Amino acid sequence: MEYLNVYASKLIPERELFASGHKACQGCAPALALRYLLKAAGPNTIVCNATGCMEIISSAYPDISWGVPWIHVAFENAAAVASGVEAGIKALQRKGKISKGKVNIIAIGGDGATFDIGMGPLSGLLERGHDVLYLCYDNEAYMNTGIQRSSGTPKYASTTTSPAGDVIPGQQTVKKDLAQIAIAHQVSYVATASTSYPVDFIEKVKKALATDGAKLIHIFAPCPTGWRAKPKDIIKLGRLAVQTGLFPIYEYCNGRYKMTFDLPFLKSIKYYLKIQGRYRHLTEEMIKELDEDLKQRYRWLETLARETKEAK
Amino acid sequence: MGKRKGIESSIALADAAAMCRVDGISAYPITPQTHIVEHLSEWVNDGKLDAEFVPVDSEHSAMSAACGLSSVGARTFTATSSQGLALMHEILFIASSMRFPMVMAVANRALSAPISIWNDHSDIMAERDIGWIQLFAENGQECFDLTPLCFRVSEDKRVVLPSLLNFDGFIVSHMIEPIEYWDQEQFDAFLPPFEPQIRLDVKNPTTMGVVGVPEIYYETKMVHHDALRKAKAVVKEGFAELEKTVGRKYEVVxxxxxxxxxxxxxxxxxxxxxxxxxxxxxxxxxxxxxxxxxxxxxxxxxxxxxxxxxxxxxxxxxxxxxxxxxxxxxxxxxxxxxxxxxxxxxxxxxxxxxxxxxxxxxxxxxxxxxxxxxxxxxxxxxxxxxxxxx
CATH class of the missing domain: 3.40.50.920 (Rossmann fold)
Structure with missing residues (x-):
């Protein structure tokens, strides 16, 4: 898959529906996610965006980056707004008030908007089964308000509300498992992805949009500003998160799990942690704990994939 | 002229909303508003009303989904009371500032604490400044008559703002009264099909809910305020037309x-x-x-x-x-x-x-x-x- 990126320019549509010139920081991976998302979805798409970095950087009137119909209402309700948009399109098409034809409806929220404040509306969207793709771009903290911890912030990461203190060394809780929460709603398609593997992400978006009902993609999207990492390291960080097993990318489709990569071995997380300021305070002991934790979760996921594959 | 029937005000209000041919309803249960949305879901599930009924996860989501419905050009209705209205608070301002011409019925009820399901006006007075058109109905007949009026005024191209119809929880909402129904033809003549000036449309992309930088924010508020002040004339026109339609006279005061x-x-x-x-x-x-x-x-x-x-x-x-x-x-x-x-x-x-x-x-x-x-x-x-x- 890494070699595929070499040929990406031939595999990915050229048309840009997310215009450059937006106000994202240098090296912003979530902005990449939006660009790839629209390349995959195409022009027959309506986007419902939660408040957050991606909404702010793309819609400061009159400098709009969106080449598709786009709506932002508030922080916690992108899923509820998308539910209404989907229901409205359905009713109006059925009643012959607007032209028929497939319209992709996509809700977008960051980890704060999704894991925390928008969890109720998201659960409602998934449970009701609206024909909507929910995309969570996860940069592991409330970056728009200044790097506060969310329930998507990983253990020990230092943020402005989980600082590496003398007594309490950063975030004390483990990252909420969003994909598993979505799967628990018995939806037909859930995937995790990474902005460092764009061709894979685009394929997953296409697959999700071709699936009826509610679906969710959780994309890991590093933030240079919030992680205190160099913009040049952002793609590397996204790759390392996958290759270390820290953020496994996989698909869940109709009861079956499929790991996107067969990793013969997991890379050490030491280098991944080292090139980010938010982990600067970690001791060897903490690193060991994180390492054991992620390996355990990775093995659990591999087992799920193996077992559900055999069940076919 | 329609039939006179002995019917609960909430049911009559729901019937009026259905006869307005709404396209979408988003709702969450709260006493004493529940009979309205229960009855509307019956209209939909019995196949008598071609609309989407979105049974959301909270009132906050009800108002958010209503914004979504309205953004694509659907005629949109919801109803709530008390804590539900309070939970919507954040989105009520957004719905009016984004100029979504939806209609909401509010069965007025006291706010907690202590929790009270009974009637007063503390819910709506806390939402006085949300930028919506707000009317008070005093009885079931008014609930019925003013529902199409709200849609007519809200959807008027000179207004394009949401409307909120207040009526007293239990005292009016659960009261069985003789109510004179309009014929469907009267509804259709009084309330033409909704033609939004702007909608989310893949053939003509538009952006809704942008960031208002200091250079534009103030003007958007001024335009909103002006539109709401000018809506009074359109309400008066609507009252005159209502009188012509069914013979009942309504006044702003x-x-x-x-x-x-x-x-x-x-x-x-x-x-x-x-x-x-x-x-x-x-x-x-x-x-x-x-x-x-x-x-x-x-x-x-x-x-x-x-x-x-x-x-x-x-x-x-x-x-x-x-x-x-x-x-x-x-x-x-x-x-x-x-x-x-x-x-x-x-x-x-x-x-x-x-x-x-x-x-x-x-x-x-x-x-x-x-x-x-x-x-x-x-x-x-x-x-x-x-x-x-x-």
């Missing part, structure tokens, strides 16, 4: 025996009907008393209100909600500020009553009028009277 009154009371909602009985009783005894009720609460019909009260020596104002810590409660504070610069204005006396479902009897209204008459005859004006509080 309703008067009851107020033209020659020496003492009048301003009150919103169904208690006005109790106060009317008190007015009739006192008139029989020779007291010149009356009522002046703003049916339109937002935009506030200040010109019509001033005209209605300027010749009345003493005006009482009844509030059914507190503005905690303020010198005056919400309706009194509105009335006093509207009258302050007028050369000719009544003395304004203030009452608080009917809080959290506390009953107010005809005799209590009579006592209130008698106190006001004493002030008219020269007694010292009193401060705020909390009627019936122990």
């Amino acid at each position: 309703e008067k009851y025996k107020a033209d020659d009154a020496e003492v009048a009371l301003t009150i919103l909602g169904s208690l006005a009907e109790t106060a009317m009985t008190a007015v009739d009783n006192l008139r029989k005894k020779g007291h010149k008393v009356g009522l002046v009720r703003p049916r339109l609460w937002r935009p506030f019909p200040d010109e019509e209100f001033i005209e209605a009260v300027s010749n009345i020596p003493v005006l009482g104002v009844a509030d059914r909600a507190y503005t905690f810590g303020a010198a005056h409660h919400p309706v009194a504070s509105e009335v006093k500020s509207v009258l302050f610069n007028e050369e000719k204005r009544p003395k304004v006396l203030e009452f608080v009553l009917g809080i959290g479902g506390r009953d107010v009897k005809v005799e209590e209204f009579e006592e209130m009028f008698m106190k006001m008459i004493k002030v008219k005859d020269g007694a010292k004006p009193f401060g705020i009277e909390y009627v019936g509080v122990r």
